[in-house]
Amino acid sequence: MRLTNNLSCAEMAVLNVQSDRVNVRVAAEAADNLKRFATYFDLESGTARSVYITQQSVWAALKSKA
Structure with a gap:
């Protein structure tokens, strides 16, 4: 189990353990079609x-x- 499992996207971004590409992709998916x-x-x-x-x-x- 990774320690980042309980962190939000924002928390992982601050810790630099999540690629910026993930946030961009999720934002695009959310905006594309609700x-x-x-x-x-x-x-x-x-x-x-x-x-x-x-x-x-x-x-x-x-x-x-x-």
């Missing part, structure tokens, strides 16, 4: 996968947390 439930991306490969807000995706997420 219809997404979640977006997973890999900076090294440049791939991304989004889960859009649907009743099914929200129920699946809630069930997985129960």
Whole structure:
């Protein structure tokens, strides 16, 4: 387990343990389309996968947390 798991993006940026590219990518994803439930991306490969807000995706997420 890495010690940075419980730190916010801002805290990791201050400690210089998170690439600035991550914050830029997350900001771009958030601004691009607010219809997404979640977006997973890999900076090294440049791939991304989004889960859009649907009743099914929200129920699946809630069930997985129960």
